Amino acid sequence: MPQATDQAQTQHHLRALNDAVDSGALQSIRHMLKSLTDADIAHLIESSPPKQRSVLWRLLDNRREGSVLQELGEELQANFLKNKDTDELIALTDGLEPDDAADILQQLPDRVIREVLLAMDAQDRQRVEKILPYHEDTAGGLMNTDNITTRPDLSLDVVLRYLRRHDELPDIIDTIFVVNRKDKFLGLLPISKLLSSDPSMTVREVMTTDIEPILAHTSDTDVASLFERNDWVSSPVVNDEGQLLGRITIDDVVDVIREDADHSLLSMAGLDEEADTFATVRATAPRRALWLGVNLLAALFSANVIGLFEATIEKVVALAVLMPIVASMGGVAGNQTLTIIIRGMALGQIGNSNTSWLFTRELGVAVINGLIWACCAAIIAVLWFNDTTIGMIIAGAMVINLMIAAAAGVLIPVALKAMKIDPALAGSMALTTITDAVGFFTFLGLATLFL
Amino acid sequence: MPQATDQAQTQHHLRALNDAVDSGALQSIRHMLKSLTDADIAHLIESSPPKQRSVLWRLLDNRREGSVLQELGEELQANFLKNKDTDELIALTDGLEPDDAADILQQLPDRVIREVLLAMDAQDRQRVEKILPYHEDTAGGLMNTDNITTRPDLSLDVVLRYLRRHDELPDIIDTIFVVNRKDKFLGLLPISKLLSSDPSMTVREVMTTDIEPILAHTSDTDVASLFERNDWVSSPVVNDEGQLLGRITIDDVVDVIREDADHSLLSMAGLDEEADTFATVRATAPRRALWLGVNLLAALFSANVIGLFEATIEKVVALAVLMPIVASMGGVAGNQTLTIIIRGMALGQIGNSNTSWLFTRELGVAVINGLIWACCAAIIAVLWFNDTTIGMIIAGAMVINLMIAAAAGVLIPVALKAMKIDPALAGSMALTTITDAVGFFTFLGLATLFL
Incomplete structure (x- = not known):
């Protein structure tokens, strides 16, 4: 079974x-x-x-x-x-x-x-x-109009008889909405109360009035977080005048939660539009091409930074071998910060009152982890190329790049959000461009100064 | 209001x-x-x-x-x-x-x-x-024991009177569970039917029996997808003998959906354990350190690949300038494939019956987009360094790397899943290691052959 x-x-x-x-x-x-x-x-x-x-x-x-x-x-x-x-x-x-x-x-x-x-x-x-x-x-687009309404002055017994006159009631029926003659929303009559209260009581005596209905133009993401926060099964939707328009049920909200969560994941890989896992090559290739093109521009920018130091690399080829390490560590560390911030934003946790604390925390983490792995990288570089200065240079560049990565990981999504650009979509590309360019610049720049 | x-x-x-x-x-x-x-x-x-x-x-x-x-x-x-x-x-x-x-x-x-x-x-x-x-x-851990049960031979009127004897009913009461004397689950009595049917009918005449109860040891992810798929508000939980243990309600399922979705996003940045956005530096730094250490090893591996070609780079420094472009394009393209596969797996869409189609599709996309951007990169490289061979080399390396990236983007998560390792957690690091190493190897290898 x-x-x-x-x-x-x-x-x-x-x-x-x-x-x-x-x-x-x-x-x-x-x-x-x-x-x-x-x-x-x-x-x-x-x-x-x-x-x-x-x-x-x-x-x-x-x-x-x-x-x-x-x-x-x-x-x-x-x-x-x-x-x-x-x-x-x-x-x-x-x-x-x-x-x-x-x-x-x-x-x-x-x-x-x-x-x-x-x-x-x-x-x-x-x-x-x-x-x-x-x-x-x-909310208006999510709502349905299968809600059942009643007046406050009726007795529960009348409501029960009214319900019995229906051939079929909606599958999800956790509350009945109480409205006045002008369809203005007054409160909820939960089915659990309807079933457990004395049938001679009136709707007004039993109804709940401390729930605020959802406005029709509320965004679906806000609707989802209201449902999540309040453990609602259904909720009334009203217009600006407080008139009942319909109701939203949890099954439609679950789809919103799933889509919103998916959105962050897909956007961070530049796949915002990729809803269909089994789309054809013809549909998929053009969508992905743009993102790769943007990345090519970003990579060319980093290449230009390296180009500034051609003479230095010509002198010490070991630099070409080691430079991707600095860039890669910055990218990974920055991406961790970015992901935490984007998720915190999606959960409605982050705003201007707590961003500066996060900025400081991320910098603190970057300094500690930067120092630890910079030392390791330095020791390996010294043993590999038998050159203490190269070890000092890679360590210095790595600490600097991890700190810049942490700062960028917080500031980029905050700035993008202020500019009304989706941080999940543009954030990771912007971040990697910065950590690559800064990684190459600090490492090769320090090398030019000290080698 | x-x-x-x-x-x-x-x-x-x-x-x-x-x-x-x-x-x-x-x-x-x-x-x-x-x-x-x-x-x-x-x-x-x-x-x-x-x-x-x-x-x-x-x-x-x-x-x-x-x-x-x-x-x-x-x-x-x-x-x-x-x-x-x-x-x-x-x-x-x-x-x-x-x-x-x-x-x-x-x-x-x-x-x-x-x-x-x-x-x-x-x-x-x-x-x-x-x-x-x-x-x-x-399912057993998610369930609650506040369910209300009834016997099949009672009349609806008796059930209604039984409910009225409760001082308070649970907030979410969409169905009553029908059990026999041994507590074996027999079916559901939806509240909507209880309210709209003739009170003299028996529970047996009205109850729904085509719903399969959830087994107590079902994973919470499977529970969530059952609720999502069937638009349930609550569902009975039974033991292996079919005895009713309790019920799961949608509010707890919503939390599972949110956590599962969060999990993919966080894992891909190596942040599996990072539930608290505002954890202290002391709590955060050690958690992130490990992931950075793994990345350092991966980056050292790529650096080793570059080290194989030191002599070539010494001859043509332009190679050091251009090589990160090939690696970066492979990383971004492979990450797109990986994200689609990981999301498809999380949605329960991907298994051995359709993986080979996805593999072919991703290769197709890689060839098309690889050719487009390889041409652009080649033209830019030729103009920049005034050397046609370098253009041909970067184009060839890029097409190869994008194809390897597509293949790795499909195969890595499939292999990790078969080994019971979380693809979201280990996938992106494994992928980037491959695209970096392959990018450097093909580009510098081709250069060694042709320059």
Whole structure:
């Protein structure tokens, strides 16, 4: 009964898919898809190379396309949607939750959006139109309109009977929202209280009023940290006038948390846009090319620094052998500082009130570790080249470079953030450029002075 | 009414704290702490340098210490716990949820655990003892025992009356678990169905049985991906015999998702253990030192490769100027491949059924981007040093290094994973060592052959 590990299962399905694609026996795959949930199919599609992926789409029951699509990442959604005509899009959005339908519609041209909306029934259209104006990266874009509301003056018994009149209630129903006649949000009636209180009490007597609703234009990252901090399962969303617009549920917030965390990791390697692990060469190469081009410029800059000291290197070739060590140590140390700062920023821990303490701490760490490894490097250099001065030079350059690296590791992300540039994206390239250039300059510069 | 952005608020509190620490006017801080939630205080503590942090602990109401503590990261918990005597620990765990109390106890010596358990009332002790044997990184360690259970043969009306007899129900109550007389898990009774169905129906008629409970020894990462995939709010946990042990709720899963995502980012910079952004110099320096030492060894290895070609460099100093470019381009390209693979592994997308496709794709990307930027680098080198052969050499070395980098970016994490070594931790260092060494070797080797 209990499941095998998730990953083993995916790989098992993928192997079956590979075999079926090779042998042409696709009937078994159709069968397999029937037994999987929408989310499992979406995961299988995201884990498949293009050929297998197109087979999966072809074999998938048309009626499940919409619900599988909304489990996929944006990039895959866009790839899939671009080949669909309006009728297919209408069929696809039919039966989706309003926030998911809106997410799909927002990727389409205005003309198509209008046609799809016209084909919906009045209630669905109204719900989707309520969400459509909000960018998908805001609370308004995350919200759904499946919330259940009540008035403060009703008794709990009436609320219970009202709920019983529903054929089906939303899967996630942890609170009912209390509003006045003008739809202004007044408070929450938690289901746990509804179930455990005396049914003759009124909503007003039981409701919680100390929770602040989320404003529709709050960023999705802020929404995520509110949910994380307060252990919410759902939360009301209001407009600037305090009127209830809808609600956000934790399942959509979990996706935001995952995406935000992914973003830092991918950005630090210059892969900001790389959502699809199995994108084709044609899609991948151009995206990565730019970053490599920027790095070529950065590397040329460092090469120029070395070029300043050609005469010195010509005299003592050992310098060419040792100089990458100084640059590399600075790069690694600086990258550690940078990563800590970027993560602290993502967690909302770092601002101008505590940056200077971090700056001092990082410098302290750099001095200690710089001295330790500079001594080691110096001893090795002296033994290798039998020259004490070279040992002193590499040690001095390394301590200086590690200190500059620590300072840059704190200041670069702070400066980038102040300039509204994503520190995760631009930070590591900027840092390495500095640690390379400073590493080469101090090492070769000291050598020019003392050799 | 609606809140300022989360981050602005934290920084506001931190500035107030700094001012108070400087002026000694601590009463206002005591006041501020009263108005904040446990989670907000925990976030403030995590965002504070050591001096401010100790003031916060001192001013915090004793009765809130336990609940604030359980919102903190492990490292901060351990720091705080190590100065507490047994009586203080007993006071601290009093009133905590069993899984949180167990998390704290697991960090203490066995003798202290026994004493704290003895001081608890019988029911609490029984609950905590049920969780204590499970490692905190498993479903058993994540679970809580606040689940509500029912029998299949009862009517919904009886269940509703049973719920009403509770003074307080858990905050998150989305499903009731259905068990038989031997506590074997039979199915779920979603609250949404309990509220919308005819009260005269039996639990058996309404319950869902197609959900598989989580086994207690499932890893927390697998638990997280099950919750993410299935949009669960809570899930039952069973032992190997299918007996219900407790439940996991989404709020604890969100923490796992955040930690797992953080782990990849930190590990790639060799910061696996760096949970506390504001750790002291004394705590930080030794942790980072090891990684720098490993990098020094790696850099010495690359330096050795350069050393093989001292004679060539002596003849043509331009080589020393250009060689870091080849190494750097390989490092950046390889790191992009590595990051994609590590993220794909963390998402459970990559296994032996699709690795070879990724390998081919990455090689394809490397050839295309390698050729583009090799041409640019060649032209620049020719113009700079007025030597066509050097241009051809740098272009050839760069294409080779980018291809090796792509291959290494796929193979290193796959090999590390097979050896049960964390790819995120060891991958980037191993990769850079290869791209540096190969970059220097091909560039200087080709130069030795052709110059």
